[in-house]
Every structure is written in C-alpha cells, then in structure tokens.
Amino acid sequence: MLDRWKRYALGVRxxxxxxxxxLLLFVGYQVYDFYSDKVxxxxxxxxxxYFTALAERDFEQVYLLTDKEHLSDIYGRxxxxxxxxxxxxxxxxxxxxxxxxxxxxxxxxxxxARYYLVTLSSSVGGSPGKSRLVVALRRTGRxxxxxxxxxxxx
Numbered sequence: 001m002l003d004r005w006k007r008y009a010l011g012v013r014x015x016x017x018x019x020x021x022x023l024l025l026f027v028g029y030q031v032y033d034f035y036s037d038k039v040x041x042x043x044x045x046x047x048x049x050y051f052t053a054l055a056e057r058d059f060e061q062v063y064l065l066t067d068k069e070h071l072s073d074i075y076g077r078x079x080x081x082x083x084x085x086x087x088x089x090x091x092x093x094x095x096x097x098x099x100x101x102x103x104x105x106x107x108x109x110x111x112x113a114r115y116y117l118v119t120l121s122s123s124v125g126g127s128p129g130k131s132r133l134v135v136a137l138r139r140t141g142r143x144x145x146x147x148x149x150x151x152x153x154x
Contacts (some may be wrong), residue, residue, distance in 0.1 A: 046144035
C-alpha cells in the first residue's frame with residue numbers, strides 16, 4: 001500500500017512540474033510576443049520607413065520594403081522592378097511628397113498579415129491635410145514588408 005502512495009505522489013509531482021513548465025513557456029512566449037513589437041525593425045517602423053522613402057523619392061528603399069510575392073498589376077501579371085520604379089516616379093511626380101507626420105494604428109492580424117490604419121499628414125499648396133489608408137504588412141524573415149497598397153497606377 002505504501003508503494004502505491006509513493007507512485008501516486010511521484011506522478012503528482014511530475015504532473016505538477018509539467019504544468020509549471022508549460023506555464024513558464026506560455027508566459028515566456030507572451031513576453032517575447034509583446035516585446036517583439038517594441039524592439040528592432042517593427043511593423044510601425046516599416047510603415048514609417050516606406051512612406052518616408054516614398055515622400056523623399058527613395059524608390060530603391062520603397063522597392064526593398066515592398067512584398068515582391070504580391071507585387072502584380074490589376075490583371076495579376078507580376079511587375080518587374082523597372083516597371084515598379086517607373087510607376088513610383090509617376091505617383092510622386094517631379095518633387096517629393098510633403099509629408100510631415102506618419103501615424104499608424106494596428107487594426108487586426110489575420111492570415112499571416114497585419115493590417116494598420118495609417119494617417120499621413122501633409123501640406124499641399126500651403127494647406128495642411130490628412131489622408132488615411134489601410135496598409136497590410138507581412139513578415140519575411142526578420143523584416144516587415146508592405147503587402148498592400150502599392151504605389152502602382154497601371
């Protein structure tokens with residue numbers, strides 16, 4: 001009878017250790033997930049870098065921050081880098097875009113993409129204004145890239 005209780009106590013201890021280990025793993029993952037959005041090249045920083053590069057006509061940087069997997073025209077045909085850069089030049093015109101503030105707010109994460117509401121503040125013709133758009137980002141490796149929208153007007 002004593003052996004039976006010892007085996008039962010040992011089983012309870014092992015189960016307790018497994019529960020504690022699972023809780024520690026869960027808490028560790030939650031801490032990692034929380035801080036992964038605060039440290040390094042975050043989605044917010046990718047959005048700011050993308051629109052800043054677009055405003056400053058740094059098309060190479062815009063291309064680097066664009067998701068190549070989803071880069072196609074309205075008919076689904078893949079767009080080459082040259083076509084992309086040409087379209088960026090058409091979108092921005094001869095001068096850079098007069099952006100002075102970029103704000104982003106996370107809306108939802110779904111299907112491997114994060115969706116943000118981005119507010120672009122600019123001054124066109126001396127009049128301040130704001131534009132709001134929804135931006136989708138995808139993580140490729142350790143980098144966030146813009147999956148939608150693209151500055152394409154084909």
